Amino acid sequence: xELDKTIYxxxxxxxITLIYFIYVIIWVSKFHSNxxxxxxxxxIHKKGNHTIxxxxxxxxxxxxxxxxxxxxxxxxFYECYNFGISSEGGSFSExxxxxxxxxxxxxxxxxxPSYIWSDYTDNTNYFDFLPSYSIISQIKxxxxxxxxxxxxxxxxxxxxxxxGDRFKSFIINEQKFTSNNTFxxxxxxxxxxxxxxxxxxDKVLIRIxxxxxxxxxxxxxxxxxxxxxxxxKESGIIVVGGTICSSDKSxxxxxxxxNDKGRKFFSIELKNEIKKILIGD
Amino acid sequence: xxxxxxxxxxxxSILLTRLKNKNIILVISYxxxxxSPILTYFGVIGVLTGFDSIGTNGIYFGISFYTVNIxxxxxxxxxKIKSKPYNFLLSTINPIYLFTGPFPNRIPDRFKIxxxxxxxxxxxxINSELILGIFFSLILAPSFKVFFPLKESFETLDIILFGIIxxxxxxxNFAGFSMIAWSMMxxxxxxxxxxxxxxxxxxxxxEYWQRWHMxxxxxxxxxxxxxxxxxxxxxxxxxxxxxxxxxWHGVSVNFLIWGxxxxxxxxxxxxxxxxxxxxxxxxxxxxxxxxxxxxxxEINTEFLLIKVKSLxxxxxxxxxxxxxxxxxxxxxxGKIDQFNIxxxxxxxxxxxxxxxxxxxxxxxxxxxxxxxxxxxxxYIVLFFHGLKFEPIYGVR
Numbered sequence: 130x131e132l133d134k135t136i137y138x139x140x141x142x143x144x145i146t147l148i149y150f151i152y153v154i155i156w157v158s159k160f161h162s163n164x165x166x167x168x169x170x171x172x173i174h175k176k177g178n179h180t181i182x183x184x185x186x187x188x189x190x191x192x193x194x195x196x197x198x199x200x201x202x203x204x205x206f207y208e209c210y211n212f213g214i215s216s217e218g219g220s221f222s223e224x225x226x227x228x229x230x231x232x233x234x235x236x237x238x239x240x241x242p243s244y245i246w247s248d249y250t251d252n253t254n255y256f257d258f259l260p261s262y263s264i265i266s267q268i269k270x271x272x273x274x275x276x277x278x279x280x281x282x283x284x285x286x287x288x289x290x291x292x293g294d295r296f297k298s299f300i301i302n303e304q305k306f307t308s309n310n311t312f313x314x315x316x317x318x319x320x321x322x323x324x325x326x327x328x329x330x331d332k333v334l335i336r337i338x339x340x341x342x343x344x345x346x347x348x349x350x351x352x353x354x355x356x357x358x359x360x361x362k363e364s365g366i367i368v369v370g371g372t373i374c375s376s377d378k379s380x381x382x383x384x385x386x387x388n389d390k391g392r393k394f395f396s397i398e399l400k401n402e403i404k405k406i407l408i409g410d
Numbered sequence: 411x412x413x414x415x416x417x418x419x420x421x422x423s424i425l426l427t428r429l430k431n432k433n434i435i436l437v438i439s440y441x442x443x444x445x446s447p448i449l450t451y452f453g454v455i456g457v458l459t460g461f462d463s464i465g466t467n468g469i470y471f472g473i474s475f476y477t478v479n480i481x482x483x484x485x486x487x488x489x490k491i492k493s494k495p496y497n498f499l500l501s502t503i504n505p506i507y508l509f510t511g512p513f514p515n516r517i518p519d520r521f522k523i524x525x526x527x528x529x530x531x532x533x534x535x536i537n538s539e540l541i542l543g544i545f546f547s548l549i550l551a552p553s554f555k556v557f558f559p560l561k562e563s564f565e566t567l568d569i570i571l572f573g574i575i576x577x578x579x580x581x582x583n584f585a586g587f588s589m590i591a592w593s594m595m596x597x598x599x600x601x602x603x604x605x606x607x608x609x610x611x612x613x614x615x616x617e618y619w620q621r622w623h624m625x626x627x628x629x630x631x632x633x634x635x636x637x638x639x640x641x642x643x644x645x646x647x648x649x650x651x652x653x654x655x656x657x658w659h660g661v662s663v664n665f666l667i668w669g670x671x672x673x674x675x676x677x678x679x680x681x682x683x684x685x686x687x688x689x690x691x692x693x694x695x696x697x698x699x700x701x702x703x704x705x706x707x708e709i710n711t712e713f714l715l716i717k718v719k720s721l722x723x724x725x726x727x728x729x730x731x732x733x734x735x736x737x738x739x740x741x742x743x744g745k746i747d748q749f750n751i752x753x754x755x756x757x758x759x760x761x762x763x764x765x766x767x768x769x770x771x772x773x774x775x776x777x778x779x780x781x782x783x784x785x786x787x788x789y790i791v792l793f794f795h796g797l798k799f800e801p802i803y804g805v806r
Contacts, residue, residue: 138780139534142541142787149791261796263746343562 156260184208189241192338196387199284201396211285341381411468439484446474447657455806457660472508510587512605512625538783540593547586553750554579573700587801615679
C-alpha cells in the first residue's frame with residue numbers, strides 16, 4: 130500500500146516537474162516575449178527606437194536606468210539620452226544588440242558597468258537560464274492589466290521612479306575584493322572595445338556606478354576600487370571621476386540603486402565631471 | 411580550476427600512504443587539516459561567517475573540505491587508499507560535496523552509475539530528500555535575507571533577533587544544500603552520512619552538536635576526540651575539538667570566542683545532563699545557539715565587542731532597525747518571502763514538537779512522506795523565482 134502510494138505520488142511529481150521544464154523552455158525560447166513579466170523586452174519596447182547621432186549616450190544597467198537623469202545632464206549642455214536597461218549586467222551581448230542600431234557616432238559615450246563591482250573570477254552562474262519570475266507571478270500578471278509600470282520620458286529616464294524615503298537594503302551585498310582584479314578589468318576593456326566598434330565613437334568613458342556601503346567598509350572598498358580604476362587607466366581607458374561609494378542612505382534605495390535625490394545628485398556630479406574632461410581636452 | 415590544487419594534494423596523500431614511518435603520515439595528515447586555517451590566516455582564502463557565498467578564487471574552491479577529507483582518510487583509511495587510489499582520488503575531488511559537504515566518510519568501493527535502471531530506481535527513493543533540499547536552500551533560506559540589515563544594529567533586541575534569524579538562515583541554507591549534495595552522491599552510488607538530523611529537536615547543546623553538521627563532527631571526533639579523551643579528560647578534549655572546529659571556520663577573534671564559548675556551553679550542558687536539569691539544559695541550548703550565532707557572524711572584532719557589551723545591557727533593551735523596516739507595500743516577491751518565513755517557522759515548530767510525541771521521527775521523515783513531498787514540489791514550481799546559487803559554506 131505504502132509502495133503504491135509512493136509510485137502514485139512519484140508520477141504526480143514527474144508531471145509537475147515537466148510543467149516547470151515547459152515553463153523554462155518558454156522562458157529561454159522565442160515564446161519568452163509573450164510572457165507578461167518580461168522586463169527587458171518591455172523596457173526595450175517602451176524606450177522605442179530612439180536613435181542618437183550626437184551628444185551623450187548613457188549606457189549601463191539598472192543603475193543607469195534609475196540612477197542617472199539625462200534630463201538634468203542635457204540641461205544647457207550636450208543632448209543626452211539614457212540607454213540604461215536592466216538586463217545589461219546579466220547579458221552584455223543582448224545589450225549590444227539593443228544599442229547597436231540606436232547609437233551612431235555620438236560625441237561621448239558614458240558606460241556605467243555594474244560589472245566593475247563584480248567579485249567573480251571565472252565563476253559563471255550556470256543557472257542563469259532559469260526564469261527569474263515564478264509561474265505564480267506570471268499568472269498574476271496575465272490577470273493584471275497594468276502589470277508593468279515602467280515609463281520613460283523623452284530623455285530615456287525612468288518616470289515615476291520612487292523607492293520611498295526609506296532605505297531598503299534587504300541584502301547586504303558588500304564587496305570583499307577577494308579575487309584578482311585582472312578578470313574584471315579585462316572584461317571591462319573588452320566591453321569598451323565592443324562599444325567603440327558598435328557606436329563608432331572614440332570617446333567611450335567609464336563611470337563607476339556609485340554604491341552604498343557600510344561606513345566601516347568604506348575605506349577598504351574605496352581603496353580596492355581605486356586599484357581597479359588605476360588598472361583601467363593604465364590600459365588606456367578614460368574613467369570619469371565622482372563618487373565611488375557612499376554611506377549616505379538618503380541617496381539610495383538599496384546598495385546599488387540611487388533614489389530620486391541620489392539620481393539628481395549623481396547626475397549633476399557626472400555632468401561636472403564630463404565638463405572637467407572636456408576642458409582638459 | 412580547483413583541480414589544479416585538489417589533484418596534486420590528493421596524489422601526494424596517495425603517495426604518503428606508501429611511507430612506512432607512521433609518525434610522518436600522522437603529522438602530515440594533521441597538516442592537511444590545518445591547511446585551510448593557515449591559508450585563512452594569510453588571507454589567501456576567506457572565513458566562513460555565513461555571509462560569503464561562491465565568489466572566491468576558483469583555484470581554492472572546496473579546499474577546506476577536501477583537505478579535511480584527506481586528513482581524515484590518511485589517518486583512518488590508509489589501507490583503502492592504497493588498495494583503491496583512484497576511488498580515493500575521485501571521491502576527494504568530487505565537486506558535489508565541495509560546496510557544502512557532507513564529507514564522504516567512506517571511500518567507495520566503486521562508483522555505481524553504470525546501470526540506468528538502478529539510477530532511476532534510486533531516484534524514485536531519494537527524490538523526496540532532493541525536493542526538501544531545494545525547498546530549504548533555494549526557497550526558504552533566501553527569504554530571511556530581508557532581515558539582514560539587523561546585523562548593522564548595536565541595540566540589544568536587534569542583536570538577539572539577528573542571532574535567531576541568522577541561525578535559521580544558516581540552517582535552511584546549509585541543511586538544504588547538504589541534502590541536495592547527499593541525494594546527488596547517493597544517486598551515483600556514494601554512501602555518505604547525512605549532515606543534519608533535525609537539530610532543533612535537540613534538548614541540549616550536546617545533542618544539538620550531534621545533529622548539526624554531523625559529518626564534520628564525526629571527523630573531529632576521529633581526529634581529536636577519541637585519542638585525546640583518555641589523555642587529557644573529557645572537558646579538555648571538548649575544548650580542543652571546538653578550538654579545531656573554530657580554526658577550520660576561520661582564524662579570527664570571533665571564531666576563537668565562538669569555539670571557547672561553545673566548548674563551555676557543551677561542558678555545562680553535559681553537567682546539567684548528569685544532574686538531570688532538563689529545563690536548564692533547554693534554556694542553555696537556546697542561549698548558546700543564539701549567542702553562538704551572533705559571535706559566529708561578526709568578523710569585525712570592534713563591532714563584536716560592542717555587541718557583546720550590548721547583550722549584557724539587558725536593562726536598556728531597544729529595537730532600532732526593526733522599527734525602521736517597512737513591510738507595508740510589499741511586492742509579490744516580498745509577500746512570498748513573508749509567507750516563506752512563516753512556513754520556515756512552522757517547520758521549526760514541527761521539528762521541536764513532533765519528536766516529543768513520536769521519538770522515532772528523524773531525518774525529516776514528516777517532510778519526506780509522498781504527499782508532503784508532492785505538495786512541497788508544487789510549491790517550489792509555483793513560487794521559484796530564479797536561482798541564486800549561494801551555499802554559505804561554498805566560499806572556499
